[in-house]
Amino acid sequence: MDRGIRLGSVAGIEVHMDWSLLVIFLLILVSLGAVSFPALHPQWSPATSWLVAFVAAVLFFTSVFLHELSHALVGRAYGITVRRITLFIFGGLAHMEDEPRHWRGELFMAGAGPLTSLALGAGFLVLGVLGAGPEGLDPERPRESLARLGPVTTLLFWLGPVNIILGVFNLVPGFPLDGGRMLRAVMWGMTGSLRRATRWASRAGQGFAWLLILSGVTMILGARLPVFGGGPINGLWLAFIGWFLNTAALASYRQILVREALHDVPVQRLMQADPVTVSPGMSLRDLAEGPFRESAQRVFPVVEEGRLVGLVGRPEVRERDPEEREGLRVAEIMVPEERVARVRLRQDAQEAMRELARAGVNQLPVVEDGRLRGLIRRKDLLHWLVVYGDPELAAALERDT
Known part of the structure; x- marks a missing residue:
């Protein structure tokens, strides 16, 4: 990332x-x-x-x-x-x-x-x-x-x-501005529900955002407003800020729905249990002509005697000339195990989603006691959210995809 x-x-x-x-x-x-x-x-x-x-x-x-x-x-x-x-x-x-x-x-x-x-x-x-x-x-x-x-x-x-x-x-009491977070905190304390408080604060944030957008549009059309002034440049800038805040308010509420849907769902339940693996001694030519052609995986765990020793992806191989692939081994270009982000079998799926975002990748190995147990992919988490998540969240995710 x-x-x-x-x-x-x-x-x-x-x-x-x-x-x-x-x-x-x-x-x-x-x-x-x-x-x-x-x-x-x-x-x-x-x-x-x-x-x-x-x-x-x-x-x-x-x-x-x-x-x-x-x-x-x-x-x-x-x-x-x-x-x-x-x-x-x-x-x-x-x-x-x-x-x-x-x-x-x-x-x-x-x-x-x-x-x-x-x-x-x-x-x-x-x-x-x-x-x-x-x-x-x-x-x-x-x-x-x-x-x-x-x-x-x-x-x-x-x-x-x-x-x-x-x-x-x-x-300003519009989420995700600080005032909106303070409003959410007060509502959370009153209702005991973080989700309900986030929904209300998010709607307040969207209302404020649309006020900025409409104010910006009127300024572009020639109006002068108190505090904001006038002019198309100022109006365009104000409308852009409103659009950003509206997007952020929606995304913040969606994050709550994602956390609730994935909470207490173990990674083991959603992971790909039998991913295609490769050995560190395999040549890049054999990798390109074998697993790359036969599997849709984007990343391949590198395993030796059942233990994860690294990861290798398609980009690392594609950047090598076909002539040099025969002389190069996976171990020479893989990301070594100590630099690989991973999750465990019994971790919450929401923790896996957070780790995927932190690492900026679309899949992570599931490792227990140094041994590879599977792969957890972003698309598996999204599929779960669409099928089992809140209907409001499912509709949003389906629109995005």
């Missing part, structure tokens, strides 16, 4: 940057460096405007990272495992390994992000006021007051409102 650029880790949590982040980074950089700062501070040199714009973009995404890190750290305190944070075009995402075990954990974890953004915003504004000096800002002439500020103070007065807007936006 492509996770973008790995930036490092903080408190044992990996930090990744999705490639889409470059889009919004460039938008911030260009809008500030080429438009806003030159218009507000004509006395600045172009180099100063661009430098302050670059620092502003970096500090904005640092603020987004702190927002997500607060989610992860508070979640960890409530037993919620978060191993990775991804910064992407709409901000950031703390990847939870599983749903919270209790509504209080959900509530405090969700609330930590907006509170962090609001605190950062307030802190930047306080520092900006202190940096503005005794004259301060004149409420009756705000633009002239801002024009007198230096680069650092200007930066602080930009970061403050942006973080406050980020915090307030995330408090």
Whole structure:
């Protein structure tokens, strides 16, 4: 699975940057460096405007990272495992390994992000006021007051409102925004049902998303709206955000249905019990002319005396010239056993689904005491969901396929 650029880790949590982040980074950089700062501070040199714009973009995404890190750290305190944070075009995402075990954990974890953004915003504004000096800002002439500020103070007065807007936006009670997760937590505490709470919060999220989409369409058609303003570019951007939130709200509810349908269903019940296997000493030519032609499997477990020693797939063989396949053995190109993700016989099928997603593959070997017992494939899990899952989920999966 492509996770973008790995930036490092903080408190044992990996930090990744999705490639889409470059889009919004460039938008911030260009809008500030080429438009806003030159218009507000004509006395600045172009180099100063661009430098302050670059620092502003970096500090904005640092603020987004702190927002997500607060989610992860508070979640960890409530037993919620978060191993990775991804910064992407709409901000950031703390990847939870599983749903919270209790509504209080959900509530405090969700609330930590907006509170962090609001605190950062307030802190930047306080520092900006202190940096503005005794004259301060004149409420009756705000633009002239801002024009007198230096680069650092200007930066602080930009970061403050942006973080406050980020915090307030995330408090909107529409799932999967933080406010929607807080709403879900409260409903979960009231009803005792995570599924029912997720359905209601998801519908609230879809309602808010459609409001954004309709607002964006009216702006594209020429209307000016309070807060959002007007113009086709702003309208298109707003409609795109609404579409993204609507998709995320639907996907979040579907994840709950998937977990419920696969819970307590052992991998042993769904796996392919007798997959085609190959030996480490087999030549790539024999592999291509034998198992590859005779089996529809995408991946072949490499087994020696009943024990899994690796995996080999079709792409690894296809990238080799036919002339060199005779001289190469499976052991030379296979993924070795220590790097292979796997599941066990009695694990929940939902854990297998999660492991498939984490590894970014479509099948996993089922291994017990080092011995291969079968293969669990994504399509087997999806078939189970369609046949035995919730009718609403089955209909959605059939539409997708």
